[in-house]
Amino acid sequence: MNGYFVSLSMVNEQVYFELYRNCRADFLRWSTFSYNLSSEDARDLYQETFLRIWDNLQKGKLQAFSSSGRTYVFAVGKHVVLDFLSKQQRLVPHSDLSALEQGEDLLQDQHNSDHTSHVIQSGLNQLEQRERSLIELFYFKRLDMHSIAEQLGYKNADVAKKRKYEVFRKLCNLVNSRIKSPVS
Secondary structure (H helix, E strand, O other), X not given: OOOOOOOHHHOOHHHHHHHHHHHHHHHHHHHHHHHOOOHHHHXXXXXXXXXXXXXXXXXXXXXXXXXXXXXXXXXXXXXXXXXXXXXXXXXXXXXXXXHHHHHHHHHHHHOOOHHHHHHHHHHHHHXXXXXXXXXXHHHHOOOOHHHHHHHHOOOOHHHHHHHHHHHHHHHHHHHHHHHHOOOO
């Protein structure tokens, strides 16, 4: 995928749609995991990201570009997601955002790494059973918060969502501490 947008004058619809197809799954996974978005919101924001990219191409705002198309998609997408969260008044406090961004960087830059998978699995194993179930139900089985609340006995979906956020932060801290001081 490297090389997209290297010569912007040669970008055509085929290249644009190929970039769209190639980045979609990673973007959806990244945005739902990093920003606690629903699958539907993530898909909508992915569409919005590509509309902005198309507008930038059509308006000539992109005269030169030195990074890969994937990098550009994620950069634009991050702004689209943050705009959306700001409008929804769902932005997390700045101190909490840094922990999420560390997790985001880990997932985006090394998501195929066996070592990273091992470290994440190790972090999951350090969670209590109910916490691990919460993460697995949301991120792996893709259940909605209402269903998770029912299965795990939370009062409602909002309580389950808040708890998921807390457990995710705990997992990020476990993973980050393991990366900073690896155990053989």
